[in-house]
Amino acid sequence: MIKILKYSFYDLMRSRWSYVYFLFYLLLGFVLLFLNNELSKAVITLMNVIIVLVPLIGTIFGVMYFYNSKEFTELLLAQPIKRSSIFFGQYLGVAGSLTMSLVLGLGIPFALYGLFESNAIWDFSLLLITGAFLTMIFTALAFNIALSNENKIKGFGYAVLVWLFLAVIYDGLFLMSLIVFEKYPLDNFSLIATMFNPIDLSRTLILLKLDISALLGYTGAIFKQFFGTNLGLMISIVMLTLWTVIPVWRLGYKSKRKDF
Amino acid sequence: MIQVENLYKKFGKNPVLTGLNLSIHSGNIFAVLGPNGSGKTTLIKAVLGMVIPDKGSISVMDTRIKNQWKYRQQINYLPQIANFPGNLRVKELIEMIKDIRQMPSDEEQLIARFGLEPFLDKKLSNLSGGTKQKVNIVLTFMFDCPLVILDEPTNGLDPLALIRLKELIFEEKGKGKTFLITSHIMQFVEEVSDEVVYLLEGKIYFKGSISALKTKTNQTNFEHAIAAISTP
């Protein structure tokens, strides 16, 4: 598996898209910091970027890589290698290189700006951790979709739909159900609904840092326990891990049963 | 060498293999023949573990291959369509496969034999179909394995390369290797194979030597014999 990871990673490092992605983040970091000159504002803008763009890029990149490396996959399948290793290796290669672009691309400008002396370092690290999680989750979802769809166009379509659903539509439905059922106690429901969407989950994780004073304005005891203690942070991280592990596991499961 | 028992495989609603039984002994060259869509490639891919059968069992060298992958260390496989990662160079591809297989290899002799030296630093996406097939052959033959599976090995080869390929097959056969070959070029099959297996509608329709086939169909020409057997 390590070997496949190495070759996938190496392959990606030579492709121009990783650089585009890396440069994009680098530029974004510099623009935010040096045109704005306000670290808190930069962190908030970054959060919006991370919860919207990172999943989108992870999805598109994942699907693209999967279809483009079809030949590589076929070549490997006839070699004495475990099937799951081939896919896990490729997955980790893509997710790893994307995460690296993200962390380096944003990390360099922030480090140059003098982040390490600032107390925004925790907010910023949390942003990067969340970004890394989202990359892993959405790359895994993209691989799953691509594995189940031979047709490239269809696969692309489904992947973008999944992103659109989780990034926008889900929250719309969520909001509507909250308003429709506002007469009932909803704090349990809203926390659970958050758990089922990795983007919401990451957003919540960041809210815990940025908007805790607003969150604690709500009356519900469960909310209070969730946001007021470390429980929220812990549950969110556990759920994000599950969101990563389950699609990766399915990838392994499905790949074992697929004909090539 | 290979035991296939009662093999079934459907793609969607389309049955490809329907209860296929086959036994292949070591040290011979077997040609798997049959009309288009008769399941030749599916059979080969099932042996390689790339296609998962619905029913039945396959053993390679006395081990059941279900959920196994180590047995592929004993197989060299030449895929039908030479698809390689386009942005790799030929040299890098060879190095990569060597790195993955971790076995002694003698690619230099093969590169010389097929005249690939000028192409070693070229990217695979810039190669012609024939040159790609030569690279494919190098990758297949550079390891020393008891079982060699060739899916349409003659695709795109020029006459000289074809001669070199035949030489290579006979050399390797001399070392006691077993070959499983599919091809549409009957002349090639007649030249190299000891036994033919004829697939029709997902089953073995005929298995035996070429002379036995000619006798059975009352034909003197192999190509005609094949034509005769496919029109019942």
Place this chain on the structure above:
Amino acid sequence: MKRKHVLIYVILLLLGTNMWASTITVCSTCSIKTIKEAIAQAADFDTILIKKGTYNEFNIRIDKPLTLIGEDQPIIDGEEQGEIIQIAANNVTIDGLHIKNVGTSYTSDYAAIRVIRSEDFVIQNVKLERLFFGIYLERSKNGKVLNNTIIGDAKDEYNSGNGIQLWHSQHIMVANNSVQQVRDGIYLEFSDFITIENNYSANNLRYGLHFMFSNDDIYEGNTFESNGAGVAVMFSKRINMHGNTFKNNWGTASFGLLLKEINDAEISGNTFEENTVGISIEGSNRIVYKNNDFIRNGWAIKVRGACYTNTITRNNFLFNSFDLAYNSNLNDNVFEENYWSDYTGYDLDRNGIGDIPYRPVKLFSYIVNRTPETIILLRSLFMDIIDFSEKVSPVFTPDNLVDAKPLMKRIK
């Protein structure tokens, strides 16, 4: 001649009182072992010097002008029997005592130090611990409460008292005190012309500072941190609030500053940082908000109920989850020349003022008002889209609720 006599008499009298004012020392090995005994023996204007040690006494009543000075913080332990010191005379000074274990009662408000109908008192450098009420001023005037430290252990509102309480008192200076972990840090009822300066009030159950029916008071330079709620100003007039810090007042009904039925006040130069609500306003009119910083609050300003003719100008609104919540369709308040960190407009004529107005009320803040659980969707893309459409064509937010001259740069 007669005039001269009088003069000499007066001088003699002054000298005499000074000459005869003596110091009485109290300690465990002295002839006078208790504070009560010392007070009983003391003449007017005497000084009682209390040496280091622990004195188990309560109901100490000071009924003549005396100065009580503690040397090296002697401890007066009330053993939870009731009130500890009562001042019922003018010109009393208490300095440097450490008082603890005030009795708790549901029927009377026992205090560590109570001042009753007295003037010109000074209470300073006193440390209070394990108390019910701390310093209780009752119908008193012209006193000073300085440099005291009050650390309570209040757990529930119903059986705890306030740190410093002023009731029907006037012209009192309360400065440089630290009050923690009591019910209300400082509480004023019917008290006018009070100055509250540079105090630190934190971790109190209810309010850091609480005004009821008190007029013409000033508080400035104080810090209110992590209280149930920061400062509540209710039913009072002409309160001047300047240069205070309201910080980390978190909770369901929590705020940095609550204004309820307040008219004609000025709130300037304050910092509101990380409160659930920076300022909560109810039925308050003609108030000027100027040069305040609102930093990372849940809501910088929450306007509830009728509020008219307020002016909000030259403030910094920095990274609040919501800048303004407003629950009415009418707006009669002026927002002008503030800096809003959420402002995304441009300044083509380079005069430092944004060319398009800023709308401080977001649609989302309405939705949260109606269905509080929706707060969990804060900062989601969907909400941003909805807020954007509301910004482009307002339907739910008052049309004229805008800052027409938003500043491009933060006011330093």
